[in-house]
Amino acid sequence: MASFRKHANGSWEYRIRYKDRKSNKYKEKSKRGFKTKKEAQLAAAQVEMGIDYYGFVEDGDEKTDTYFENWLEIYKKPNVKPITYSLQERNVRLNILPRWGGYKLKEINRNEYQKWINELRDHYSEGTVRRIHSIMNTALNDAVYEFRILRENPIIRINIPKDKKTNKTIKFFNIEELDKFLNKVKDPQKKRSINIQYSIMRFFLSWHEPDSALAKPWH
Incomplete structure (x- = not known):
């Protein structure tokens, strides 16, 4: 009251x-x-x-660095493989704490966090940023549902910028390069069935040049 x-x-x-x-x-x-x-x-x-x-008043006054120290020790280390723990601890130490370690948990806000995620994408791949965000998101979820020191997680459904699509050129052998390749791999000591496989490949690759010398019966 x-x-x-x-x-x-x-x-x-x-x-x-x-x-x-x-x-x-x-x-x-x-x-x-x-x-x-x-x-x-x-x-x-x-x-x-x-x-x-x-049933409680969330204070969120705990410093983020202190919280992560306890979270890693209590919730992650006993429950994940050593290599997984090592990777998570490294990401916390090298990426999360340098940016958020001095904050209180209640001071982490969505807009500032999204800006940070966008900045990370300038330096890391989409997959790496997703892994960093996953650690942060899981830790704050635990602050809500396990430690009961926050009422809600401010960074759920954060947008991770995707990799920009690039036009990739498909590289393939031309007829001359294919001849060189087949000459290199040809081995008279190999079984005939293997040589036939090479010939079949050579035959079908020659279809796009019907006038080529390769487009002729084979045996």
């Missing part, structure tokens, strides 16, 4: 006492600086609705 107090400077504060479902202990949540009592009441009502629904 919320209580309200007016401070000497004229601002209002709300204070909520509730039983936290995670710890089964009573806790308090307060915030001050509201211009009117009505503003404080509206803010408190929103917090109380969240407590009724989730």
Whole structure:
């Protein structure tokens, strides 16, 4: 239940006492600086609705570097193969923490994260960026559903820029190159069936040049 107090400077504060479902202990949540009592009441009502629904007040004040240290140790290391853990730990250390380590979890916002993903694509392949995002996304999902320190994951359904399509030229032997190739691989000691396979390949590749010397009966 919320209580309200007016401070000497004229601002209002709300204070909520509730039983936290995670710890089964009573806790308090307060915030001050509201211009009117009505503003404080509206803010408190929103917090109380969240407590009724989730059973806790998310704080998200834990630093991202501290959170990832615990997440890797508690949730990943015992449950994945050593090589998988090594790759995840490396991506966290080299890519995620240099950008987000100084943030509190609640400070990670969708727009800033999407901008970071776009920047990563300038340096890494689509597949690599997807792996980095997968680690971050899984960690924040666990912050919501396992550690219960966030109410929602702000980076779900983030867009990963795809690789740009390029026109690829199909390379193949011309008749002269094919002759050189077949001469190199031809071995009189090989069984005749293998030589026949080469001849069949040579015959069909010659179909696009009907006047070629290769387009003639073979045996």
